[in-house]
Amino acid sequence: MARTIPIEAGSYTQDCDDCPIRHRAVCARCEHDELAQLEKIKYYRSFEAGQTVAWSGDRMDFVASVVSGIATLSQTMEDGRRQMVGLLLPSDFVGRPGRESSAYDVVATSDLVMCCFRKKPFEEMMLRTPHIGQRLLEMTLDELDAAREWMLILGRKTAREKIASLIAIIARRDATLALQPPTGGLTFELPLTREAMADYLGLTLETVSRQISALKRDNIIVLEGKRQIRIPDFDALIEQTGDDSDGGLLV
């Protein structure tokens, strides 16, 4: 298993005050002086689309926040079967304080910039700085909810419902970021290949392709190119997910 090397480690740098994820990442609750401490132990790393950030079992001596781009967490069985267990978007946290090595394969799906903290100092700082631990707890609880929502999708939904659910989740997230209202026609980019979707949904890429074609035929979605998707009627999409209409989003 070859280790990949970031293309331009350290070339990217930024003041925390101007950071695009300042208010959503682990550092969200930090005061000014706490940020100053973080600045000392942080460094940036960039990865190209397709590069592996870490293999499962690799030693990882940092934890990190995704600044821009998308990464995936996945598990692989010996015979090659693969399951994605997390989709990391800007502000999401990578790594586990107190753990030596990565428990999952971490792969950059798009070009990716991460704000890394050396693990040891970060752990020490967590003990001194409750704001970090508090925020991390909150984020971890959110991820746990997301993982559990995903368990329902994986365990009980049909292929069509799985695809509809994935599209709805991405659309919803995209809408909140882009500040579009999630109702009415909205357009966005699928950040995943068919294969990645299959890995996420526990399907084959052929089934993914077929179900997307089916949703297109039924006018639930409109494809504008392979990746660009338009949802003419969001409620119609939700109906296809099998969830009850009031969103499925936890409050």
Add this chain to the structure above:
Amino acid sequence: MARTIPIEAGSYTQDCDDCPIRHRAVCARCEHDELAQLEKIKYYRSFEAGQTVAWSGDRMDFVASVVSGIATLSQTMEDGRRQMVGLLLPSDFVGRPGRESSAYDVVATSDLVMCCFRKKPFEEMMLRTPHIGQRLLEMTLDELDAAREWMLILGRKTAREKIASLIAIIARRDATLALQPPTGGLTFELPLTREAMADYLGLTLETVSRQISALKRDNIIVLEGKRQIRIPDFDALIEQTGDDSDGGLLV
């Protein structure tokens, strides 16, 4: 949706020092004075096997630790499809600080005793007492790992592998509690009905039954009664899970 009432709320009570889960629950890191504070806001509730602790969406004005017995977290779709998303064992934590209502159905699988904390005071105490938040973070990270392990099982494993995985997980946990070595013949009780296993594994109860019979035929497991299981060769069981032999347990 009928609310169920605990049979003898408050009848059970205990000093924290003698508590069987003292060193594994949210309170594990608490000092003596912190425990004293917790004592003031805690109360015990008991539930009979089969009783529902809370329905998804119910207002929950407490969080709790499982003291004894087993409970399940599950999600239900409108048409009745159900997926278990968590198995709660002694010392596990129930509820989410900062959330008004339960996100899942919580059901007592066996007779159950929970140590409940009124939510509001608990939240306030979390802000003052880093030990609680630290421990809760640790536990939540563990649960997230467990949920992700389960995603692989749900998304990519065959029915036989799913059953083997479930049995292996329960066996392993049981062995660590009972201090038996997990190698060599070990015997334990399945705490779940076939239906509950099906809900956990994303299968039907018929498939569960068939696969258990198949594992029995192949001498991977030995049934001593319907629920009592003996594993003559633990490694042979592991082979059936599809995981690589070195455990699959994260360190």
Add this chain to the structure above:
DNA sequence: CGGGGGGTTGATCTCCTTCAATCAACGTGG
């Protein structure tokens, strides 16, 4: 004795996988 909950087993059906061919877009080198 009847009834119900939990469990097993059989027959059939169906949805998804598997295997395979084809296509479009893109880059590369001759």
Add this chain to the structure above:
DNA sequence: CCACGTTGATTGAAGGAGATCAACCCCCCG
């Protein structure tokens, strides 16, 4: 500029793993 390989995606045909429908068993309890 065109042949060629590659990567991502679509579509078809065949097969199989698990769901569904149904019968039946066992055991406990009222």
